[in-house]
Amino acid sequence: MAEKANGRPCPLCGESMSHRHCKYVCPQHGVVYDCSDTFY
Numbered sequence: 404m405a406e407k408a409n410g411r412p413c414p415l416c417g418e419s420m421s422h423r424h425c426k427y428v429c430p431q432h433g434v435v436y437d438c439s440d441t442f443y
């Protein structure tokens with residue numbers, strides 16, 4: 404339960420993504436998900 408609760412792992416590289424406003428940002432790939440995208 405000590406995970407960084409900042410978001411989901413990137414589906415491409417597994418890095419923890421930051422959740423900024425409406426976006427998930429991977430440090431490697433940039434914005435991966437946007438709230439206007441459909442994602443699980």
Ligand SMILES: [Zn+2]
Nearest residue numbers: 413416429432
């Ligand atoms: Zn990534």
